[in-house]
Amino acid sequence: MTDCKRYVLWGSAGHAKVLDEAIRAVGSKVIALFDNDPNAQPALPNIPLIGGKQELTKWLQNAQDPHGIYGLVAIGGNRGQDRLQLQELLANHGLRIEALVHPRSFVADSARIGSGSQILAMAVIAADVTLGSACIVNHKASIDHECRVGDGVHLAPGATLCGCVTIEPFAMIGAGAVVLPRLHIGRGSIVGAGAVVTRDVPDGVVVAGNPATIRRSLPSI
Numbered sequence: 773m774t775d776c777k778r779y780v781l782w783g784s785a786g787h788a789k790v791l792d793e794a795i796r797a798v799g800s801k802v803i804a805l806f807d808n809d810p811n812a813q814p815a816l817p818n819i820p821l822i823g824g825k826q827e828l829t830k831w832l833q834n835a836q837d838p839h840g841i842y843g844l845v846a847i848g849g850n851r852g853q854d855r856l857q858l859q860e861l862l863a864n865h866g867l868r869i870e871a872l873v874h875p876r877s878f879v880a881d882s883a884r885i886g887s888g889s890q891i892l893a894m895a896v897i898a899a900d901v902t903l904g905s906a907c908i909v910n911h912k913a914s915i916d917h918e919c920r921v922g923d924g925v926h927l928a929p930g931a932t933l934c935g936c937v938t939i940e941p942f943a944m945i946g947a948g949a950v951v952l953p954r955l956h957i958g959r960g961s962i963v964g965a966g967a968v969v970t971r972d973v974p975d976g977v978v979v980a981g982n983p984a985t986i987r988r989s990l991p992s993i
């Protein structure tokens with residue numbers, strides 16, 4: 773029998789639509805959306821957008837079996853630090869946090885996936901990979917053997933990490949980018965869409981192109 777889990781999503785924009793599909797694919801359902809942005813619109817048909825942090829507290833006080841509800845953060849882009857902090861907020865409200873793995877992804881038995889990480893359709897996670905918490909491995913992204921990926925990292929659709937790559941927390945690897953074997957990507961750095969990374973990338977920079985070169989610095993996180 774399918775275990776239908778009830779989910780609350782924090783974030784009511786495009787990534788909520790993606791998570792809703794993955795949640796339904798595992799036989800579970802979204803029951804409410806929350807977002808601190810007063811201009812946010814309900815991202816999902818027939819699912820209420822309740823409000824921000826204060827409304828979450830009130831809503832949980834009245835919810836049926838609140839300790840059986842799961843939480844996920846539906847925020848993409850390079851906002852990995854926000855994703856991790858909001859995930860902690862959901863956990864502090866008593867919501868259950870666990871990884872979401874789309875049934876049409878591949879995750880090796882020996883891979884370790886952190887809490888609240890989101891493995892989307894057609895993603896591949898190979899042997900002996902370690903993935904932190906609050907990561908997104910987006911559609912068709914691929915992490916090959918023995919990679920070490922820190923908390924709050926986002927691999928955008930089609931990004932490829934070759935074997936033994938290390939990605940520090942809160943970095944983002946853009947759509948279709950390739951990181952060659954054994955390289956190191958620094959904390960909070962962004963690899964542009966379509967880049968081919970051939971050298972280590974320091975903390976807090978944007979790299980792009982083939983071969984990827986540093987384009988600018990980012991505020992440190």
Ligand SMILES: CC(=O)SCCNC(=O)CCNC(=O)[C@H](O)C(C)(C)COP(=O)(O)OP(=O)(O)OC[C@H]1O[C@@H](n2cnc3c(N)ncnc32)[C@H](O)[C@@H]1OP(=O)(O)O
Nearest residue numbers: 848849928929945946947962963964965966978979980981
């Ligand atoms: C489901 C989803 O959609 S998940 C989200 C997936 N999103 C992504 O993968 C986006 C990743 N981000 C990018 O590729 C961005 O363009 C970045 C981070 C590389 C650069 O962003 P910004 O710093 O804002 O640069 P900006 O857009 O102002 O462009 C600056 C210059 O870089 C060039 N440039 C921008 N992106 C790239 C890229 N990926 N590769 C090569 N050159 C690029 C621009 O053409 C521009 O060149 P010009 O100065 O000669 O006109």
